[in-house]
Amino acid sequence: MTTSEAQTRSQAAARLRVAVPSVADRVAAELRLQLAEGRLLPGNRLTESTIAEELGVSRNTVREAFAELAAERLVVRHPNRGVFVASLAPGDIHDVYTVRRAIEVSAIRGGGGPERVAAVRAAVEEGKAAAAADDDEALGSANAHFHGAIVALAGSRRLDTIMSQVLAEMRLFFHKATVEADFYRGYLADNEEICAALEAGELDRAGRLLLAYLDRSEEKQTAVHGE
Amino acid sequence: MTTSEAQTRSQAAARLRVAVPSVADRVAAELRLQLAEGRLLPGNRLTESTIAEELGVSRNTVREAFAELAAERLVVRHPNRGVFVASLAPGDIHDVYTVRRAIEVSAIRGGGGPERVAAVRAAVEEGKAAAAADDDEALGSANAHFHGAIVALAGSRRLDTIMSQVLAEMRLFFHKATVEADFYRGYLADNEEICAALEAGELDRAGRLLLAYLDRSEEKQTAVHGE
DNA sequence: AATCGTCGGATTGTTGAACAATCGTCGCAA
DNA sequence: TTGCGACGATTGTTCAACAATCCGACGATT
Numbered sequence: 432m433t434t435s436e437a438q439t440r441s442q443a444a445a446r447l448r449v450a451v452p453s454v455a456d457r458v459a460a461e462l463r464l465q466l467a468e469g470r471l472l473p474g475n476r477l478t479e480s481t482i483a484e485e486l487g488v489s490r491n492t493v494r495e496a497f498a499e500l501a502a503e504r505l506v507v508r509h510p511n512r513g514v515f516v517a518s519l520a521p522g523d524i525h526d527v528y529t530v531r532r533a534i535e536v537s538a539i540r541g542g543g544g545p546e547r548v549a550a551v552r553a554a555v556e557e558g559k560a561a562a563a564a565d566d567d568e569a570l571g572s573a574n575a576h577f578h579g580a581i582v583a584l585a586g587s588r589r590l591d592t593i594m595s596q597v598l599a600e601m602r603l604f605f606h607k608a609t610v611e612a613d614f615y616r617g618y619l620a621d622n623e624e625i626c627a628a629l630e631a632g633e634l635d636r637a638g639r640l641l642l643a644y645l646d647r648s649e650e651k652q653t654a655v656h657g658e
Numbered sequence: 659m660t661t662s663e664a665q666t667r668s669q670a671a672a673r674l675r676v677a678v679p680s681v682a683d684r685v686a687a688e689l690r691l692q693l694a695e696g697r698l699l700p701g702n703r704l705t706e707s708t709i710a711e712e713l714g715v716s717r718n719t720v721r722e723a724f725a726e727l728a729a730e731r732l733v734v735r736h737p738n739r740g741v742f743v744a745s746l747a748p749g750d751i752h753d754v755y756t757v758r759r760a761i762e763v764s765a766i767r768g769g770g771g772p773e774r775v776a777a778v779r780a781a782v783e784e785g786k787a788a789a790a791a792d793d794d795e796a797l798g799s800a801n802a803h804f805h806g807a808i809v810a811l812a813g814s815r816r817l818d819t820i821m822s823q824v825l826a827e828m829r830l831f832f833h834k835a836t837v838e839a840d841f842y843r844g845y846l847a848d849n850e851e852i853c854a855a856l857e858a859g860e861l862d863r864a865g866r867l868l869l870a871y872l873d874r875s876e877e878k879q880t881a882v883h884g885e
Numbered sequence: 886a887a888t889c890g891t892c893g894g895a896t897t898g899t900t901g902a903a904c905a906a907t908c909g910t911c912g913c914a915a
Numbered sequence: 916t917t918g919c920g921a922c923g924a925t926t927g928t929t930c931a932a933c934a935a936t937c938c939g940a941c942g943a944t945t
Contacts, residue, residue, distance in 0.1 A: 453737065454899065479926070489900045491718055494927090498722055502729030504816075510680065511907045511926055529814040533764035587756040589731075593820060681928070706897070716929045721898090738897055738936045 458496035469606035473518030519604050528649040540638045543584030551580040555626045570615045685723035696833035700745030746831050755876040767865045770811030778807040782853045797842045
């Protein structure tokens, strides 16, 4: 026991720290979860003392967690008024899609190695399986995986985190939009076609398809969430 | 005077709020400044109590400032060990340029309105003036303005903040590289050509030029900052 | 002499309490 | 109705304390 522990330690010395997440991180993770599940809705207020008591932590710790979430744009701080679950205005939707267009199209044009392309393919199949099982929840997450895999083609840690933040931000206001069952369903064919083009090495075409997809998706989102 | 102050304020606070930046924000700003000026070098350790005492604030406040800076990747937190000024490995340089390629090229391909193009032109002229005045410091910042203006073409708040973070990250390790006087000087012609293509509406050409520029820049950075 | 365990100092992580500053609201007066 | 001031609640910030953890030094064993 002690031996394996010591081994683990010495191995992890350089980069891979076996870091126990701090309490603040766990609080942030819990809030992130509630945000993703829609238990906290945009505009909701998060009171420090309430959350501190609910989770059995100090107010200062909650505060640190808020800082994390604010950096991820999941909540907004109104000075002296409190933090609120972020709510996206119509302009923000366009803004988010502008980021997605920049990142995803650039990533897919780079191509990426075979194993990364395989990850995209896996996400496509995951979506098909979810559709077959009629699992809307799984369908949505498969779609997120697909686009995450697209960005991962670039092999950039920074692009990956940016994308994951954008996806988290979108989940925030998808809860309202996803009530209609076949919201993602129409995108399955798109994903398949994009993936096929990617596998065939037709990067330019894949890029154009993806761009068109994003434009349509933005349009739909704007309409649904619309003002 | 009052005008510029008001502008700065309205930028900082999302709403029209006359929001006095919190103490934590001011601490973060101070540290950001020291980082940009090279008074804090990559790898340096930032001790909470020391900074708290130096700036006359509480340790908790310093802690919040650290959270901000960590979210911006300017510092890294080693759990239970402290926070250190971020240092970029060769891989990180490529990573940063991957983000820049995605964002800048996408933005320039979108074109943008005349006033935004004019901002790009202004940055080019600013660079020329700095070169004429032989002011290397101003030259570097003019170059940053140029690329910031490029991204601003897209008119996306999120892209703007991402870009500013990337630029801040780059400043971190530029202090070593910029010792040679004409580091940016060679880029003046590039900027002029890119700007001209943009003004002529030749967006595709502008995109290609920018891409080539970024590739060369990455190559040079990697060489200088060597392995 | 070299390696290993252990101890102690220093720093971080977290808590709890306190206080000032600020905001929203409610009631009251004109 | 409109304005105004006081109250209550919440945030912003500080302080002091303690546990947890890490680093380096010291000493013991081989």
